[in-house]
Amino acid sequence: MEKIRVLLAKPGLDGHDRGIKVIAAALRDAGMEVIYTGLRQTPEQVVNAAIQEDVRFVGMSILSGAHMTLFPAVAKLLKEKGADKNVHLFGGGIIPDQDVGKLTAAGVGKVFTPGASTEDIVKYIRETAATMTDEPLV
Amino acid sequence: MTDAASPPDTLKSRPILMSVLDKFAAGDHVALARIITAVEDRRNGYQDLLARLYARSGRAWRVGITGPPGAGKSTLVFRLAELLAAQAKKLGIIAVDPTSPFTGGALLGDRIRMQDLSNNPNIFIRSMATRGSTGGLAEATRDATMVLDAFGMDVILIETVGVGQVELDIARACDTVVVVFVPESGDAIQAMKAGLMEIADIYCLNKADREGAERLVVELQSVLGLRKKTTPWEHPVISTQALNNKGIPELWASVAAHREFCQNQATFDHRREQRIADDLQTIIKNKIDRRVQAALRDSESYRNKIAEIAAGTTNPYAAAVELLGEIAGSLAD
Numbered sequence: 001m002e003k004i005r006v007l008l009a010k011p012g013l014d015g016h017d018r019g020i021k022v023i024a025a026a027l028r029d030a031g032m033e034v035i036y037t038g039l040r041q042t043p044e045q046v047v048n049a050a051i052q053e054d055v056r057f058v059g060m061s062i063l064s065g066a067h068m069t070l071f072p073a074v075a076k077l078l079k080e081k082g083a084d085k086n087v088h089l090f091g092g093g094i095i096p097d098q099d100v101g102k103l104t105a106a107g108v109g110k111v112f113t114p115g116a117s118t119e120d121i122v123k124y125i126r127e128t129a130a131t132m133t134d135e136p137l138v
Numbered sequence: 139m140t141d142a143a144s145p146p147d148t149l150k151s152r153p154i155l156m157s158v159l160d161k162f163a164a165g166d167h168v169a170l171a172r173i174i175t176a177v178e179d180r181r182n183g184y185q186d187l188l189a190r191l192y193a194r195s196g197r198a199w200r201v202g203i204t205g206p207p208g209a210g211k212s213t214l215v216f217r218l219a220e221l222l223a224a225q226a227k228k229l230g231i232i233a234v235d236p237t238s239p240f241t242g243g244a245l246l247g248d249r250i251r252m253q254d255l256s257n258n259p260n261i262f263i264r265s266m267a268t269r270g271s272t273g274g275l276a277e278a279t280r281d282a283t284m285v286l287d288a289f290g291m292d293v294i295l296i297e298t299v300g301v302g303q304v305e306l307d308i309a310r311a312c313d314t315v316v317v318v319f320v321p322e323s324g325d326a327i328q329a330m331k332a333g334l335m336e337i338a339d340i341y342c343l344n345k346a347d348r349e350g351a352e353r354l355v356v357e358l359q360s361v362l363g364l365r366k367k368t369t370p371w372e373h374p375v376i377s378t379q380a381l382n383n384k385g386i387p388e389l390w391a392s393v394a395a396h397r398e399f400c401q402n403q404a405t406f407d408h409r410r411e412q413r414i415a416d417d418l419q420t421i422i423k424n425k426i427d428r429r430v431q432a433a434l435r436d437s438e439s440y441r442n443k444i445a446e447i448a449a450g451t452t453n454p455y456a457a458a459v460e461l462l463g464e465i466a467g468s469l470a471d
């Protein structure tokens with residue numbers, strides 16, 4: 001039985017986690033295993049948690065305006081630690097349109113703007129998971 | 139089925155496995171995590187993988203931390219981990235949370251309390267969902283624990299919510315079981331009845347900063363005093379304040395004392411053999427179960443028997459004996 005495992009994190013300094021908790025509940029209700037890691041994490045903590053939990057998706061919500069540093073930092077660390085091939089990074093928060101392209105270029109698979117519904121996120125994860133082929137270990 | 143252990147010469151034809159095993163041996167967390175996933179998902183060949191790792195295991199001490207929801211188990215695990223990390227111990231943590239029986243999803247939130255451990259290279263934390271499997275979780279958790287043990291962990295802390303039977307089974311499989319309760323747990327006798335208390339080697343009264351804590355400790359000690367003794371081990375009751383980092387060295391000292399007690403017991407080897415026997419039986423039962431499922435799936439007479447039982451021309455008891463006779467051959471290969 002293979003489950004979709006998703007890590008949700010709220011890095012940076014802002015302390016609002018209502019939005020990400022709503023998403024966590026929606027993903028759980030869609031049958032996924034959601035590892036919620038809490039507020040104010042550093043990129044390194046997010047990446048180490050993603051590695052240990054062996055998740056296929058890492059979702060980050062950033063409202064503080066620090067998205068242009070935090071997302072690329074996480075993408076870079078995933079790569080450095082040899083985990084980028086198995087992990088899709090996605091995110092949301094208050095992100096201006098003109099930054100979306102730059103973030104995708106930096107390795108963020110998908111950026112959700114504030115109008116996105118939880119259904120959109122569930123759909124994105126399901127569709128992306130269906131295209132991911134996991135190299136069999138044994 | 140990839141049930142049987144493959145001969146080692148097939149290894150070279152599996153470069154991915156080879157490189158993952160090499161990295162695992164070199165202490166790589168990515169490899170460790172991938173192996174746990176293969177085991178947890180019961181992917182094809184996972185038993186082969188476990189068989190390869192088994193020889194490396196046998197060193198870690200497994201400590202189960204269980205208790206009611208919100209008792210402070212994760213916070214305690216965090217504090218214990220900090221303490222052990224300061225002693226340069228290598229540490230595995232497994233945090234088990236329930237899967238929703240309605241959606242199959244799970245919200246695994248224990249890491250929230252353990253954030254600060256994520257960057258420690260000597261600590262590896264894994265969240266597991268119960269996945270509603272019938273008895274399978276205890277087995278998957280134990281296998282994941284064995285993998286952590288084989289990785290070289292000194293101590294493995296396993297957090298489970300002390301409610302369902304499965305969670306109790308997981309805790310029971312640990313070397314030392316700490317049952318956590320809080321002043322809000324109400325009277326100790328009530329807590330005893332929950333079935334949680336019998337499995338404890340150590341009682342931990344957490345949130346001792348709260349009203350009613352001392353009274354509960356006294357009450358619990360007196361209940362324990364009345365209990366019929368089945369072991370020379372004196373069950374300690376330790377007061378902690380995980381939030382304020384109080385009582386943690388005392389809690390660990392009692393775990394260490396329990397470990398020492400176990401290892402000095404004349405019965406220790408016997409207990410070990412008992413555990414090996416249990417493990418062996420579980421593995422055999424699960425193998426047979428899978429083979430029975432597979433044999434019946436392809437069996438015409440199985441479907442016929444169901445129809446006959448429904449029509450009243452035979453009964454399930456006689457049918458089971460006949461079917462068993464028919465599939466017996468396929469259970470042994």
Ligand SMILES: Nc1nc2c(ncn2[C@@H]2O[C@H](COP(=O)(O)OP(=O)(O)OP(=O)(O)O)[C@@H](O)[C@H]2O)c(=O)[nH]1
Nearest residue numbers: 206207208209210211212213344345346379380381
């Ligand atoms: N007052 C007080 N609160 C505590 C103490 N230890 C933990 N808490 C609080 O209790 C709450 C639950 O703590 P957790 O560590 O998440 O408890 P848990 O048993 O792991 O919870 P579940 O995994 O959800 O069953 C948190 O708000 C903690 O801060 C303590 O010693 N005193």
Ligand SMILES: [Mg+2]
Nearest residue numbers: 211212248297
């Ligand atoms: Mg917890």
